[in-house]
Amino acid sequence: MGCANIAPALFSMAGQQRAMPEGMAITAMTTLGYAGVLAGPALIGFAAHGWGLTAALMLVAAAMFAVAISARWLRLGNAE
Template sequence: MLPYGSESSGPAFAIPHGIVLFIGGMCFIVFLAEGAALDWSAVFLAQERGIDTAYAGLGYAAFALTMTVGRLTGDRIVRHLGATRVIVFGGLTAAAGLFLATFAPNWEFALVGYALLGAGCSNIVPVLYTAVGKQTVMPESVAVPAITTLGYAGILAGPAVIGFIAHGSSLSFAFGLMAVLLVAVAIGGKVLKV
């Protein structure tokens, strides 16, 4: 923190470019998926799977539980699998979970899908933050806030984007599209080679 009246030597805002933009885009997608689980899973379970509204929050609970367990054990998981595999397997697991949550015929399978979504997403962003610290395209002090801004734009704008897509088609279509984007994150992990 700078003393009052001090001038910062870095820019107040920097547009990410190169690998930083690529990493930021991956963060955006993962946060978008988190926002989808947070704001739309209960609506989906109540409207599309007929679960009683009193229990519709179970989808997010399943997501949050596995996300929490994944984050708490993340260091061990990354050491065991390696950073690239965490992104690849995490993206594929999250995509499979969202596909299952969306297209499974009953709500019990949907809960398993949301749990897989949380498990898959749990360690992708921490690994991406580590990757942005290792890149040399932008100074770390500028790159980290840049990808943070992109990532949180996903969680803030995500629910509105999903609602807009669902309004024009269906919530199932919007979730299916989100699952495809998570597959793109898995492919991106292979390209990134962290």
């Protein structure tokens, strides 16, 4: 939902970090991406069923806002 433009930067950061080998980091990022693609619509559907569509889409908007706010911690210079 509009966050695809940060994927290349996140993959670059995963390759530059030192906590795990680069191949494992890229694999972990890809796995999390596919998990989000598969689980996201189901979670939105469950939220819409329980609280209504407006509230469910507000949760999506809040999550996107949280991603935008957290961008300052995701700069390439901070990848360690």
